[in-house]
Amino acid sequence: MKKFKFNLETVLKYREMIEEHEKNKLAELNAEMFRLVSELEQLQRFYRSEVSEFEQVSQNGVKIQELLGKQVIIQNTEYAIKNKQTEIKEQQKLINRQMAVVVRATQDKKTVEKLKEKSFKKYEKSVAKENEIFINEYVSYQSHIADLKVYK
Secondary structure (H helix, E strand, C coil), X not given: CCCCCCCCHHHHHHHHHHHHHHHHHHHHHHHHHHHHXXXXXXXXXXXXXXXXXXXXXXXXXXXXXXXXXXHHHHHHHHHHHHHHHHHHHHHHHHHHHHHHHHHHHHHHHHHHHHHHHHHHHHHHHHHHHHHHHHHHHXXXXXXXXXXXXXXX
């Protein structure tokens, strides 16, 4: 009996490799998103502390230069927060695109896996048929030998 051999095994390995590569890209994009979100949270904490400090300083009657300096810091932080939010939106778009690529790669791999599965079922049927033929021939041979012994 011959061993099962799938003709498209190299294609399957290639598609598995592509899928793994695309999943790794997605993981990198997600890690970058995590970094961006962490930076945004840090900026927002800094912003809240600066606003709180600005309110306290303004109530205590401080020089206008200090207030203007604090106001510039707050405005720059607001600008940095908006930029970070834009970066996060762009990163989310990249992640969504990469998710679609991963889904396609997974579907491509699954298609070849299904072909392999069908091919293996076909192989199993042919092996079962060969075994059936062998058993029938063996039984026929045994009954033929038994018939020969009876005639002796």
